[in-house]
């Protein structure tokens with residue numbers, strides 16, 4: 001059965017995918033030729049956001065839900081390269097990500113990484129397990145990149161954001177990346193329909209305004225919710241991608 005973590009890994013140029021995953025990845029790419037650029041722009045946002053959080057915001061703890069399969073520049077690699085004392089908790093519900101968890105648990109000796117095998121909707125369990133590695137009385141960056149699109153129910157998606165943000169103190173951050181219908185509406189809808197015919201879990205596309213609602217009550221950092229290539233790009237102007245993102249601070 002084609003599965004998101006492996007299809008995503010295929011688009012990112014990883015090596016952990018099967019023929020069924022590649023077939024769906026290629027079908028989706030026929031509808032959205034820039035989907036590979038979009039996946040890579042999401043990962044590049046992860047790198048820039050984590051770098052900013054460690055270097056400029058003093059964040060040393062990360063809760064990354066919807067980890068994905070290990071590829072280059074996972075959250076712990078980016079964070080611990082900047083400060084080896086960073087502590088990272090990953091959470092995913094894909095058995096293959098679990099099988100690869102050891103590769104995600106290669107922490108620096110002075111920091112820590114942990115992996116929780118749980119559904120994102122089970123926030124109580126995630127927070128209880130995360131508290132074994134993270135000090136939830138000190139600021140944490142909650143990372144929800146490319147995951148809420150697999151929670152189709154808007155109320156459930158909103159509840160995940162609310163629960164996780166409520167559990168961390170003032171000075172914590174929320175990062176979200178999510179595919180949007182707004183860049184190429186017809187092509188995106190066709191690609192999502194193709195995905196939902198063949199791959200798991202089903203995908204839901206949302207609008208920039210939906211992300212802005214999740215950030216309500218938080219201080220959204222410049223440049224707000226934008227396509228991933230436009231979030232503090234390292235170099236010049238780049239084409240829009242289908243993934244939008246934002247980073248906000250809990251006041």
Ligand SMILES: C[S@@+](CC[C@H](N)C(=O)[O-])C[C@H]1O[C@@H](n2cnc3c(N)ncnc32)[C@H](O)[C@@H]1O
Pocket residue numbers: 004005008042043046065066067068069091092093094097118119120121144145146147150151177201
């Ligand atoms: C598109 S990948 C994103 C990976 C990474 N966060 C990134 O942005 O590069 C989505 C990940 O979310 C995981 N996932 C999907 N639904 C989930 C759920 N309900 N609970 C936990 N993880 C889920 C998938 O297994 C997959 O690894």
